[in-house]
Amino acid sequence: MSALQLLWVPVLLCLTHAWFCNGACVEVDSDTEAVLGQGFKLGCISCKMRGEVPASATVDWWFMAKGESEFTHIYSYADLTGYIMDDRFDERLAWNGSKKTEDVQDGSIYILNVTFNDTGTYRCFFDRTLVFPNYEYRTNATKFISINVVGKATRGMASILSEIMMYVSIIGLQLWLLVEMVYCYRKIAAAGEEALRESESKKSLKPKA
Numbered sequence: 001m002s003a004l005q006l007l008w009v010p011v012l013l014c015l016t017h018a019w020f021c022n023g024a025c026v027e028v029d030s031d032t033e034a035v036l037g038q039g040f041k042l043g044c045i046s047c048k049m050r051g052e053v054p055a056s057a058t059v060d061w062w063f064m065a066k067g068e069s070e071f072t073h074i075y076s077y078a079d080l081t082g083y084i085m086d087d088r089f090d091e092r093l094a095w096n097g098s099k100k101t102e103d104v105q106d107g108s109i110y111i112l113n114v115t116f117n118d119t120g121t122y123r124c125f126f127d128r129t130l131v132f133p134n135y136e137y138r139t140n141a142t143k144f145i146s147i148n149v150v151g152k153a154t155r156g157m158a159s160i161l162s163e164i165m166m167y168v169s170i171i172g173l174q175l176w177l178l179v180e181m182v183y184c185y186r187k188i189a190a191a192g193e194e195a196l197r198e199s200e201s202k203k204s205l206k207p208k209a
């Protein structure tokens with residue numbers, strides 16, 4: 001491998017495991033299916049356009065329940081502290097984003113004990129100030145996440161089908177192997193008997209000749 005090719009290895013590793021490489025930020029979409037009674041991570045990542053520029057950010061979460069037509073403010077994160085702003089989420093929201101830094105790029109929160117009432121659209125809002133040597137620049141980012149609450153974790157049809165196919169093919173292959181073994185055994189046994197009979201008859205013929 002040439003030196004140039006070797007250089008690509010860490011780059012590829014970075015692309016596939018971006019979080020291991022310090023500073024790299026990738027905007028991963030949130031899951032959208034929460035399970036009743038369990039916890040659920042509402043993911044919201046907003047990367048700085050210029051990773052090397054120091055910044056500080058606050059994150060706010062809004063929620064519009066299914067059937068409602070307006071967003072209400074449910075959570076606010078600023079200066080390393082989170083505040084729950086809505087009674088419906090009292091003691092049920094926890095910060096799951098960037099830790100120990102005001103330079104927040106991961107603004108995810110965690111819902112404890114999901115209820116069907118948590119179904120709806122969540123809006124995540126980043127308010128970021130980039131600090132350049134001579135001036136500050138303010139940007140913001142908004143993301144919407146639609147959450148569906150289900151009674152039990154569902155599995156995709158494809159995954160169920162592929163599991164069934166796996167068992168079918170394993171059992172099928174073993175049966176086929178068994179049939180083949182029996183068939184071969186019989187053939188060998190028959191050939192053996194044949195050979196035995198042939199040599200017997202040759203022996204019995206010899207003295208006469």
Ligand SMILES: *[C@@H]1O[C@H](CO)[C@@H](O)[C@H](O)[C@H]1NC(C)=O
Binds near residue numbers: 097110
């Ligand atoms: C998210 O928050 C929950 C509740 O505090 C905690 O159990 C979980 O470990 C956190 N996950 C991450 C990745 O921080």
Ligand SMILES: *[C@@H]1O[C@H](CO)[C@@H](O)[C@H](O)[C@H]1NC(C)=O
Binds near residue numbers: 091112
């Ligand atoms: C979640 O629900 C269970 C059972 O209803 C309860 O025991 C537990 O205290 C709840 N946890 C929170 C954080 O509300």
Ligand SMILES: *[C@@H]1O[C@H](CO)[C@@H](O)[C@H](O)[C@H]1NC(C)=O
Binds near residue numbers: 115117
């Ligand atoms: C869900 O909302 C309905 C109507 O607002 C309310 O009566 C019910 O108590 C709520 N359920 C939970 C688990 O919060």
Ligand SMILES: *[C@@H]1O[C@H](CO)[C@@H](O)[C@H](O)[C@H]1NC(C)=O
Binds near residue numbers: 139
């Ligand atoms: C978000 O940024 C845009 C332009 O960058 C600005 O027009 C808008 O007022 C900002 N929104 C908030 C809520 O600060």
